[in-house]
Amino acid sequence: MIKKASLLTACSVTAFSAWAQDTSPDTLVVTANRFEQPRSTVLAPTTVVTRQDIDRWQSTSVNDVLRRLPGVDITQNGGSGQLSSIFIRGTNASHVLVLIDGVRLNLAGVSGSADLSQFPIALVQRVEYIRGPRSAVYGSDAIGGVVNIITTRDEPGTEISAGWGAIVIRTMMSLRSNNWGIRHG
Helix, strand or coil: CHHHHHHHHHHHHHHHHHHHCCCCCCCEECCCCCCCEEHHHCCCCEEEEEHHHHHHHCCCCHHHHHHCCCCEEEEECCCCCCCEEEEECCCCHHHEEEEECCEECCCECCCCECCCCCCCHHHEEEEEEEECCCHHHHCHHHCCEEEEEEECCCCCCEEEEEEECCEEEEEEEEEECCEEEEEEC
């Protein structure tokens, strides 16, 4: 009788400990406080766009991804590939900090804003967006907010892009170890 009770106790403790485990890994946010932390512990209002979201939205540029974020407005001077500016919550484009893998993007031209019109969407793994002022952490460039673009690191290879008129064809070729593949989209 004692063996059955101890066996039953051991099984129930094991079952509850397995049930209590968190099976879904929390997305890391690098930009909110300048160090990696689980997204659930970040106090700043953040939005994380994953590669799966970008593919599902069928975005053809980083500007297409940013247009879907709350409080973000993109202006483009001319057609595709021309200078673009990011405005967050009505602030100037020079008050939006853009980071690439946590490194400040150089300011383009005299406008003082970052231009993402030529940044290839195939290199984007994740976009982290912090709404609201973060100037206490990042300086006066982050009065409107912070956009951190995390690039992919696991797909070595060559990307080939071609386009004409209103049609753009993007093909990515990669070579790994003993296999190769072509991704078209």
